[in-house]
Amino acid sequence: xxxxxxxxxxxxxxxxxxxxxxxxxxxxxxxxxxxxxxxxxxxxxxxxxxxxxxxxxxxxxxxxxxxxxxxxxxxxxxxxxxxxxxxxxxxxxxxxxxxxxxxxxxxxxxxxxxxxxxxxxxxxxxxxxxxxxxxxxxxxxxxxxxxxxxxxxxxxxxxxxxxxxxxxxxxxxxxxxxxxxxxxxxxxxxxxxxxxxxxxxxxxxxxxxxxxxxxxxxxxxxxxxxxxxxxxxxxxxxxxxxxxxxxxxxxxxxxxxxxxxxxxxxxxxxxxxxxxxxxxxxxxxxxxxxxxxxxxxxxxxxxxxxxxxxxxxxxxxxxxxxxxxxxxxxxxxxxxxxxxxxxxxxxxxxxxxxxxxxxxxxxxxxxxxxxxxxxxxxxxxxxxxxxxxxxxxxxxxxxxxxxxx
Numbered sequence: 001x002x003x004x005x006x007x008x009x010x011x012x013x014x015x016x017x018x019x020x021x022x023x024x025x026x027x028x029x030x031x032x033x034x035x036x037x038x039x040x041x042x043x044x045x046x047x048x049x050x051x052x053x054x055x056x057x058x059x060x061x062x063x064x065x066x067x068x069x070x071x072x073x074x075x076x077x078x079x080x081x082x083x084x085x086x087x088x089x090x091x092x093x094x095x096x097x098x099x100x101x102x103x104x105x106x107x108x109x110x111x112x113x114x115x116x117x118x119x120x121x122x123x124x125x126x127x128x129x130x131x132x133x134x135x136x137x138x139x140x141x142x143x144x145x146x147x148x149x150x151x152x153x154x155x156x157x158x159x160x161x162x163x164x165x166x167x168x169x170x171x172x173x174x175x176x177x178x179x180x181x182x183x184x185x186x187x188x189x190x191x192x193x194x195x196x197x198x199x200x201x202x203x204x205x206x207x208x209x210x211x212x213x214x215x216x217x218x219x220x221x222x223x224x225x226x227x228x229x230x231x232x233x234x235x236x237x238x239x240x241x242x243x244x245x246x247x248x249x250x251x252x253x254x255x256x257x258x259x260x261x262x263x264x265x266x267x268x269x270x271x272x273x274x275x276x277x278x279x280x281x282x283x284x285x286x287x288x289x290x291x292x293x294x295x296x297x298x299x300x301x302x303x304x305x306x307x308x309x310x311x312x313x314x315x316x317x318x319x320x321x322x323x324x325x326x327x328x329x330x331x332x333x334x335x336x337x338x339x340x341x342x343x344x345x346x347x348x349x350x351x352x353x354x355x356x357x358x359x360x361x362x363x364x365x366x367x368x369x370x371x372x373x374x375x376x377x378x379x380x381x382x383x384x385x386x387x388x389x390x391x392x393x394x395x396x397x398x399x400x401x402x403x404x405x
Contacts, residue, residue, distance in 0.1 A: 006045060009036040015052045020259055020405045025051050027252050035404055061094050069107055132269040136276060137283045138202030139241070146203075147238040149210060149231055151187045157234065157388040158220055158227045161399070164392050165223075170403035172223035183219035186210070200275075203239045204286065207232050208278035212271070215258050225402045229254050233391045236286065245285040251398045253281055255405070289381070295354040296381075299390055301363075302351070304380065308369055320348035324367040342367045352393070 012022045019036045026034055029051035031044065040048050049056065059065040067077045078090050084106070086099060095103075155177070162175040177183055190209040192199040200206045214228035229250075233243065243250065256262050262277040263270055302312060305322065313321040324342040344366035346359040355363075364370040369380060392399065 004045070005039050005041050007037050007039055008034050011040070011048060011052060011054065012036070015054055020255060022052065023405070024252070024255055024259060024261065027248075027255075032248065035401070060100050061097065063088075063093055063095055066095070066103055066107075132267065132273060134269075134272050134276065136200065136202050136205040136279050138204030138279060139288055140201055141203050141206075141239070143198060146206070147235075148191060148206075149187065149235045149238070151184050153234070154183065154187055154214070154227065154231050157230050158223060160388045160392060161223055161226050161230065164389070165399075165403065168400070168403070170400065172220075172226070172403075174221045175223070176221055177219060178221045179217075179219055182217040186213035186217040186219055189213040202279065203236070203241055204282040205275065205279040207236050207241075207282055208275045210235055211254075211257060212275050212278060215254075223403075225254055225258055225405075226399050229395070229399070229402070230388055230391045233395070234388055236282075237391075240289040241286050242289060243282075243286050247395070247398050249285065250395070251401050253285075254398075254402065295357055296360070297352060297390075298348060298355050299351040299393075301355045301360065305363070305367075305369075308367070310367065314348060315345070318347055318349055319345055321345050322363060322367065324369075326368065 008022055008026075009019060012019045015022060023034065023036075026032075026048055029047070031048060031051070034040070046056075048054075055065055063077070067074060070077060070080065072080060074090065078088070081088055084102070086102075088095070158172075158175070158177075162172045165171045187210070190200055190206040190213070192209075200209045211228050211232040214231060215225055218224050220227060236242065245253075257274070257278060260270075260274065262281075263273045267273060305312075305324075308324060309326075310322055310324045313323075315321055322344050326340055326342065344363055346355070346362060348355075364375075364380065369375050371377075
């Protein structure tokens with residue numbers, strides 16, 4: 001049974017690469033996300049071995065397999081073995097088991113030489129990359145209107161993650177800042193400027209620089225990728241941009257950023273190249289929040305409405321009563337002025353679901369929170385940026401995955 005059942009962690013050990021790399025290879029190979037203790041069997045295990053170029057026990061004793069690994073035909077492989085002082089028959093199809101470890105060592109040398117040769121041959125290609133032009137896509141901004149993420153906010157996000165993961169299988173341990181200098185540097189990096197001109201001139205590129213710096217500065221003892229992701233999402237939300245991609249795509253993206261797989265070749269401009277590529281990915285997988293009524297999660301809508309002194313009462317049958325009390329605009333009688341109660345009822349399921357366009361339109365109209373009452377859409381929606389714990393809840397599965405790497 002053990003021969004036909006293996007975990008990602010065991011595959012990682014066999015392939016002699018870390019678990020994150022194995023998971024990335026399997027995701028890119030079409031197997032989807034698999035955790036390190038996930039067991040692979042049958043066709044999935046065979047496919048994983050193919051992706052990682054790991055042989056089966058039967059293949060290890062096959063001469064044809066080793067010919068393929070060394071990229072040699074039958075005659076050249078025979079000559080190669082002779083050079084190693086190993087005598088085998090040209091008609092033989094299987095290798096004696098005692099030769100396998102020797103060939104494994106030789107293939108490592110062979111790979112090392114190929115890598116060196118590849119690096120030499122790619123020098124010209126890399127020189128051409130030195131002409132890299134720093135271009136950033138996305139939505140430009142006015143620096144005075146930009147809502148930056150400061151060191152204190154990133155610390156708050158880290159503390160929220162520590163609290164949220166405290167009783168989980170993968171707590172952030174040890175928690176806290178490893179280097180306050182590295183944290184401050186990572187948070188300041190998106191604001192890099194010269195003579196008042198900002199290097200990262202679009203909202204998406206600022207988000208990319210923030211993610212990149214927090215991931216690669218490693219300012220915290222643990223939880224750097226999780227803190228970086230939530231910080232990026234919170235920053236984008238503060239500046240009117242929301243992500244539009246699946247959880248698997250976002251997980252794969254963060255993992256590639258962490259493993260420097262966004263740009264595969266080496267260059268003195270690699271950091272800038274990576275941030276440009278990250279920016280491109282964010283632009284492709286996000287959208288700017290439209291002005292005017294739009295569906296938003298109830299969690300955010302309740303926060304907005306609370307800013308306007310609204311109260312809520314959940315009713316049976318997936319309904320919610322919402323009340324707002326405002327002072328009357330005119331005094332009809334001399335004496336005490338009574339406040340004016342406003343009320344509406346709309347459909348409601350839970351905090352994580354979206355309130356519909358029609359529900360929000362009705363709430364704004366009946367509670368006098370619309371344009372006719374001096375509150376335009378921009379003003380209304382700006383009162384409810386997500387708290388970090390919103391993103392922690394929404395992207396819980398992704399954060400758990402990152403915690404296990």
